[in-house]
Amino acid sequence: MATSIRKRVVIAAVCVVAALAGIALAGLYFVQREVRARIVEVLGPLGSAERIDVGLSSVRLVKVRLKAPSGWPTPDVLRADQITLTPDIRDLLARRVHLRDIVVSGFDLTVLRTKDGKLRLLPNLRQSSSNAQAAGAASTSASSKPSPSAEKLIDHIVFEHGTFEFYDLSVSDPAYRVTVSDANATVDHLHLPALSEPTTVAVTGSIKGPQHTGTVSFGGWIKIASKDSQTTTTLRGVDVVTLDPYLLKKAGAKARVNGGTLDLSIDSTVRDYQLHAPGTLTLHDLQIAPSDDPLDTFMSIPTRVAIAALKLHSGAITLHFVLDGNLKDPKFTLDDNFATELRAGLAKVLGVSAEGVAKGAGQTVKGLGNALLNLIGQ
Secondary structure, eight states: OHHHHHHHHHHHHHHHHHHHHHHHHHHHHHHHHHHHHHHHHHHOTTEEEEEEEEOSSOEEEEEEEEEOOTTOSSSEEEEEEEEEEEEOHHHHHTTOEEEEEEEEEEEEEEEEEOTTSOEEESHHHHHHHHHHHHHHHHHHHHSSSOOOOSOEEEEEEEEEEEEEEEEETTTOSSOEEEEEEEEEEEEEEEEETTOOSOEEEEEEEEEEOSSOEEEEEEEEEEOTTTOOEEEEEEEEEEETTTTTTTTTTTTTOOSOEEEEEEEEEEEEEEETTEEEEEEEEEEEEEEEOOOSOTTOEETTEEHHHHHHHHHHTTTEEEEEEEEEEETTOTTOOOOHHHHHHHHHHHHHHHTOOHHHHHTTTHHHHHHHHHHHHHHTTO
16 A cells, blocks of 8 residues: 555656646747847848857857948948857746847958948847837737737846957048957847946057058946946057057058057046046057158157157157046037147157247147047047
8 A cells, every 4th residue: 555655656646747847848938949049130131140059058140240331331230250149048937038148250251431420230139129129119019919018138248359440530531440359249238228327448459550550459448328437448569550540540640650659548427418538648659651752740849850759758758648538529629728738748748849839739739639539439
């Protein structure tokens, strides 16, 4: 009798376990199908993946490609060897979009700055996501099923072993290109669609020039919706020639620069669209091509005078500056007092009389300030 009872208990336990396993498998199948469907929707007609592997806890996309829209400087906006997504299964079962981790490996990502200075990043992906959300809302309206939450939360994004390509139409047309190779980046806490909470960003990489390979780093937090931010930008050992369109040419350097490197540090704070960004720019071993033209200048200083002054300073010039302004002002310019201070500081560093530089230099120094502002992404 006791043996019979034990057998019934064992059989019942096995049945319960089998039922739970069946429920778990059914739930897993639902999750896999849901994840795959949402990925296909977000990729849209202009995105593709060679393979989508849905595992127990993560999804892997292999050979991902996002085609570029019309007018883009490259055929693709994004290419990646692999993208791995780790969703929160509990939230996914509740039809909430919550991704714990996204890892993008072996990537090539293109960023475009338009002629009016606006940055465009993954435009097709954003459009596809919006279309998918609109389609989901329309489908829900036609049925009685509850709609998925419009909120999306991404805890952690990693970009590893890749390249950022920056194309800038505000500098030249066709767009001027700056490549950041050996790039790695992290983005923490993206809460869409509000984007009102701080998002932490960190980026590192290399900028290869004709003579040297420098490094770049950017880090801090940003409230994307309000544009409030606190960030630090650092460049070390970057060829001046590579960033010449942003610095020397913008600052009125008519003389040709043959070589040299620069170090740049900017600590930027934005509150209520008000920018405050003190920084330091150091030019090392700057080589200016000699010129017989008396009108040729280097940052409004006669070229011959600048070359002679550089020799007296062991080839290094350090400038301290402060960028202040309202980002909502379409005519944003640096304060005239700052322009005068920076101009006098440059003249002092080079050992040139301020009076000899003052003529026509005000707009030149403003150009330098605005160029530096472009580098931190006005």
